[in-house]
């Protein structure tokens with residue numbers, strides 16, 4: 001067990017019990033035993049009836065309990081989504097937005113709920129530029145105008161309404177309790193606030209929530225309560241999701257905006273609606289891959305990269321060998337070049353999705369790849385289909401034994417979003433407007449270039465990289481995955497899929513294995529620790545620039561075996577990650 005200390009005590013106890021059961025050869029444990037792979041370095045969590053994997057053990061415990069009490073995967077996902085807004089306010093949220101994929105094996109349908117934030121109706125193309133037409137990052141990241149109209153409350157409520165069995169009040173109850181009574185601060189929480197201190201303490205409303213009354217920092221082990229957030233969640237539980245958009249909470253948001261001369265209005269909130277979309281669908285070596293459609297670029301480009309890579313015998317080429325990394329990097333560069341040119345909100349522009357995800361287009365792109373030489377990014381432009389900084393989003397995966405699976409990624413963009421708490425409402429506002437191109441050709445915070453397709457327009461959704469993904473095998477839910485990580489989300493998710501399908505890894509190994517990333521510009525392969533110097537030397541000899549950087553992503557994932565066994569992989573890159581089976 002690689003990271004036992006990150007698991008809740010109860011969970012370790014459950015694991016211990018499972019081990020004892022196996023030793024005693026109790027028949028009830030036989031199924032679970034079949035998935036424990038002795039001799040492997042990383043061991044997933046095992047469940048017979050379901051699995052949850054989130055980035056915070058309290059949210060995992062809560063979602064686990066919902067399943068154990070007879071709720072389904074959507075009930076557990078929505079409850080976890082609200083719980084994370086309390087336990088992990090750096091990314092769990094009600095002031096942001098995201099995407100949820102739901103696969104219902106019984107009907108064979110996979111749907112995508114788009115609850116991405118929208119630009120306010122008074123937003124305009126040059127709103128983050130100075131008089132000389134230069135993009136001003138400070139404006140699109142750390143001001144009230146940096147916030148898009150939040151979608152999380154409406155999106156989670158829609159999911160529950162369509163597929164859940166709990167009432168919204170029931171799904172909110174654990175979050176309200178956590179906000180009211182507080183929870184013991186883990187080290188990661190205390191460190192997160194310390195690291196973002198300068199940005200957070202400049203706003204009175206934020207200081208009131210995240211710092212002690214004397215302005216000092218909370219320490220790990222202390223209790224953290226959020227009375228204003230508890231009151232907001234209670235209002236939503238009592239009056240329903242529209243409370244956030246039209247009730248007292250909306251009034252508090254509008255007052256906050258008004259006080260700072262920002263554009264978001266009462267009408268923007270009142271008119272916000274989430275949307276149900278068709279996910280992008282592709283195939284990879286006989287598996288069906290479903291992932292998020294625009295306004296996320298995730299689905300289009302994970303399918304595009306898989307199509308390119310399908311032409312190579314990746315399994316035989318070997319996990320993270322120089323040759324494998326080379327072709328992955330070449331596929332990634334081409335996909336990200338297309339992203340910059342073509343991707344945006346399909347409610348506003350035409351995205352050539354069919355072309356980008358077609359096998360024939362992938363054949364053409366693959367034919368440009370030289371197996372011995374890196375193509376410099378300057379030689380790659382978008383085809384014709386007809387900086388990394390500290391940041392945070394959060395992904396969770398949940399599956400039950402009724403055939404429902406949920407893959408959800410949601411965010412307020414940076415860690416703690418804009419850093420601005422809505423005074424009296426206790427939650428942070430996102431800074432998602434930075435995901436638009438503030439000026440065509442100018443990179444956003446993740447170094448991603450955007451063009452006309454992603455320019456700011458009133459009520460448009462900003463382009464995302466979030467890639468909640470569900471892979472099915474012979475019509476059955478097989479792999480549920482996704483990740484935070486800004487521009488690295490798509491490539492992180494890609495590698496979990498490849499690690500399982502090409503390299504036959506169990507889900508914990510697939511999630512833990514070292515990752516690489518290439519996003520066309522800057523022209524470099526970014527690698528985590530764990531890629532050998534010999535491999536780096538071979539890549540450099542092919543003409544790649546290789547840069548070793550911090551860990552990427554946090555891909556809380558679930559794999560469902562042919563015998564129905566659930567295995568969960570909690571990503572060790574977040575110390576609070578936890579997978580729990582039942």
Ligand code: DON
Nearest residue numbers: 391392393464465484485486
């Ligand atoms: O939607 C997007 O692509 C970004 N706003 C996501 C930000 C993110 O993942 C931050 N990271 N860890």
